[in-house]
Amino acid sequence: MNGIIHPCTHPEDKPAPKNEDEMMVAIFECIDRLFGIVRPRKLLYMAIDGVAPRAKMNQQRSRRFRAAKETTEKRLEVARIREELLSRGCKLPPEKEKGDHFDSNCITPGTPFMDRLSKCLHYFVHDRLNNNPAWKGIKVILSDANVPGEGEHKIMDYIRKQRAQPDHDPNTQHVLCGADADLIMLGLATHEPNFTIIREEFLPNKPRPCDICNGFGHEMDKCVGLGATAPTSANFKPDVPIGAEVKFIFVRLSVLREYLKQTLEMPNLPFEYSFERALDDWVFMCFFVGNDFLPHLPSLEIREGAVDRLVELYKKCVYKTKGYLTDSGDVNLDRVQLIMTDLGNAEDQIFKSRQRREEQFKARDKARKRQERNQDHGSLNQSAFGASAVGPNSQQKSVGNYKEEAAALRNRKRTSDMANLDDEDEEENNDEVRLWEDGFKDRYYESKFDVAPGNQQFRYAVALQYVRGLCWVLKYYYQGCASWNWYFPYHYAPFASDFVNIQGLSTMFEKGTKPFNPLEQLMGVFPAASSSHVPEPWAKLMSDPESPIIDFYPEDFKIDLNGRMALLPFVDEKRLFKALVPYYDQLTGEEVKRNKRGDNYLYISNQSPHYKKVKKVSEKDDESVCKAISFDGMRGTLGSTELNTAISGILKSPISGLSDINDNITVTTTFKDPEYDDDYIFEAKRLENAVDPPQVLPNEQSGNKHRPVIGFNSHLTRAYVPDSGHRMLNAGIRNQQGGGGGGGYGQGGGYGQGGGGNQGQGYQNNSRNYNYNYNNNYNQHQGGGYQNNYNNRQQQYGHNQRFNQDNSNQQQRNFNNYNGPRNNNYQQQGGSRQQNQNYRRF
Incomplete structure (x- = not known):
């Protein structure tokens, strides 16, 4: 759901909604469109990100601090440009009121905005089940922000636990909505044959409105006000029509599985080959290249073919060790050690090759800029912005070259002082680590970790924590969250050559850990600039110089230019909880409610054949009484809830302009997944009787070569x-x-x-x-x-x-x-x- 909420509340390619009501309606419309495309027949699972594990909270904290800093800087820049344009007599639209600014950080569990969103979605589901015939026979589960866990992992937990039931249909069709790359890995990890991801089609160069005049075709630093045409807007013709409806594409994982079967094929193995096991190993190796919980290894970059390199090393390892790297979420570190050793031996050459390519690129870029500097500036007057000959050929040429002319103009504007070009390049390229030169390890750890050169023990400690992180991520993908409080305590990764003697490392994690409560989590991920979304007594702790945790909320911090990551101090949860203790009794009743962990909700209308079973549970007075159910391919436990609206009752609309729901025909209950013992292992395997969809790639017998579509536009x-x-x-x-x-x-x-x-x-x-x-x-x-x-x-x-x-x-x-x-x-x-x-x- 977060992949829907963000673009609907603060779109990048069109003016933002005026208020929260418009945001909610935009979210409803997006869900309706996706529903119409996918047309689910059994279940719609709507999962909003809840409180995440600590390993993920660190990334969220970095993103929110960086977003707040960039928003402040942008606001100051907009004010400066507006003042300059007004002083020149330019016409501008009225300035937005300060209260009109939408802080996207409010899309975080525990905020008033997320609480209202949950209520609006509750109304939306009732409206569709009551009035839309396409919804009448399906079940709907809403997992809002008060239910712990990332949205996609809550859905994966549901699939994993339903899949382990004896009556599960192995040919169930799954469609997961989201643009994150980890959805592909999660889908592959299920071993389900019919798994599809629906996501927005990626289109480069989408038009974005100017933050000054709301016009298109120019950036705000090129704005000349209303009623005038900015130089870069003169021949502006967007690749994507302004305001065009977003297109969605299907990523069919069955096709990716076919590709991986060819890629991971290993003939003449000394033991029986299993593609499903090799697939799990491939998912594990992709974690080295980067994920939401660990930084990628310095020697591995996707654009440099890192995955292909790992596959090559992996095949050698399998032949040598006669076994696989992983088994249902557990890692064989003896075999991982072999891959890391081979990768470490190649690190020096990898860094030198990378530097050689970068120097070649910079040389070409510098030559291009020097050529632009030496160009006759009179050529600008002969472009589409100046006089031109009249005739059909001249008109066609003008339209055809608008992009090049606009790009050339932008480059000239940005490099107004081209005489200092070489000096600027030398300053920007001042890399103190210099991975391509001898001694790079000492310089890397001294620069990134502030550790004295030659401290081998520290390097080993970082590598061991990284290995534990890899094990944690794999368990997270295959078994669920192994520990809610574990996290990688460094901003940077070690080198592959630092993975020494990792064979005996324990891969066990502390059991019985619990996630943060929503409001506590806000204090752990929010900067002081977003303090308006936390309870007022707690907000003072984020800005008061005498606060015992003021060091958690720095106003100025470094940003890693490579990973766009804010280098912030890690939150000490013990100090955080201790600082909050005196303020718990100052929370309002609404805030206390927002700070509690919630339940999933199941919705079903009287048009469903299973309506009577669910209705009986919804009418129970005691919410603690639960009933196990099994119908229509779903098992779990239901309980009554105060959110249930009586049959034939009225549900008030939380959005102005939308009508109330009269004569209700929908019931609501809580829903819990089937329970398993803590030591239960969900086997990563293909289920019996699972049938693959029709093959897409040609086989050897066909004699034809597959020609994939190359480029952004299919x-x-x-x-x-x-x-x-x-x-x-x-x-x-x-x-x-x-x-x-x-x-x-x-x-x-x-x-x-x-x-x-x-x-x-x-x-x-x-x-x-x-x-x-x-x-x-x-x-x-x-x-x-x-x-x-x-x-x-x-x-x-x-x-x-x-x-x-x-x-x-x-x-x-x-x-x-x-x-x-x-x-x-x-x-x-x-x-x-x-x-x-x-x-x-x-």
Whole structure:
């Protein structure tokens, strides 16, 4: 849900909602759209991030401090630019009231905003179950911010525990919404064959409104006010239409599994190969490259092929040790040691190669800037912003080059003093660590950890904590949270070569730990700038110079430029709780309620066949009495709640402008997942009778090569050659090689056989991602039909016209572009394109 809440409350590509009511409506509309795309048949699970484990809270703390600092800096910059523009007589929209500013940090468990969001979603679910026919037969679970755990991990806990039940359907279809990369790893870790992630389509260069005038096509430092056109806005034409509806894409993990089967294949192993075990090891190795709980190793960068390097080392390790790295969330450190040793041996070369590439890039960049510096500034006056010749060609050129001209203008503005270019580069590139030079370890630990050179014991301690972190993350993904209070106590990772003698390290964690309460968590992750969201008595502890925990809330702090991470002191939870003790009795009743851990809520309407079972539980007076249930592929425990609205009762709308719900037909209960013993192990395996969806990648028998879509836009059309281009090609080939049966590169000057395009030199046309070779791929039959075996498909095109020399040119062109006569027949059979009843395309 947080992936929906954030863009709906503070969008980056359009003006923000005016108030909280508009935010709530935007969230409702987004859920409706996703519901319409996915069309769930059994369950909708809406999980909001609750209090996270300490390992995650450190990252949240860093993000919120950085966001508060950037917001303050941006506000000052906006005020400065507004003052400058007003002094020049520019027209500007009214300045926003201070109270109108939306602090995105309020999207954190325990705040009044999240409490209101929970109430609004409670109303929304009732409204849809009461009034929308598409919702009538499904169950809805709402896990709000008072339920501990990250949203995606609450959903994973549900799937994991339902999957362990004996009557679980192994072919259940799962669709998880979110843009975080860890969702892919979580989905793979379930070993479910039908797991799909739906996320917003990533589009680079999305237009964003100016923070000064709300216009598009320029940054705020280029703003010239209302009614005027900024230089960079003159020919502005966004790649994505302004205000365009967000598109969603499906990431089908079954296809990724097919790729990984090919990548992780290890023939001639001295033991039986298991792809599912190798898949778990691949997920584990990806943690080295970066995750939400640990910094990535200095020698591993995704863009440098770090995952491929780890896979190569992994295969050698498996052959050598005759076993896998992981087993259902447990790590074999003996085998991990081998990979770390091999990676450590290559670290020196990795750093030198990285530096060489960076120097080459900087040299090219410096040459480009120097060329711009030496360019004649008069060329700017000849651009689209100045005078230009009148005529069709000049207009086409102006429109076609607007991006380059705008980019050139931006570069000239940003580098106004190009004479100091070389000096500035030297200052920026002052890297005191210099990983590519001898002695980099001593410099790294001295710079990043403030530790004296040669302190081997400290390096070993950091490496051991990192290994424990890897074990904690793997358990988190496969078994649930192993410890709520463990965290990696450093900002930076060790080197791979520092992983020495890790074999005997204990991978056990303290049992019985509990998460923070919501308000306590706010004190652990919020900066003083967001103190308005915490209880007033507690807020003083964040700003009072005499506060015993004032050091937790620095106003000025360093930011790591590589990881964009705020380098903050770690919160000592014992000191924090001790400082809060005198203020607990000053909390209001509403604040006390917000500070309690909550329950999941199950909603079901009287249109469901299971309505009567749930209704009986909802009517119980004693909320402590729970009832175990099992229906429709779901097991758990239900209990009554004060949130339940009586049947035929009225539920008041919490949002102005939205009507109350009259004559209610929906019941609400609490819901708890099935319980398991603390030492229970959820096996990471593929369930029996699980059926894979139709294969997408071609197999060896098909003899075809898969051609993945490359680039950001999957809808880009192939290059198109107009008729004039074909005529030019035809004439050129005729002049060089002769006609041969009608001339050109086809019969009668067409696109078929003969001429310069004889059978040995068939004309190839890449159209619509297909590679057609008309002389090799197609067999012509008397009936005028064509048969083509491509990716296990049979395509038959029956033409209602004879294919002869007179019409071959036009007919073949229609065939290439799928624009043939309307009564042409198209048949699609079997193979990788076969659609089953559960597959839908949007």
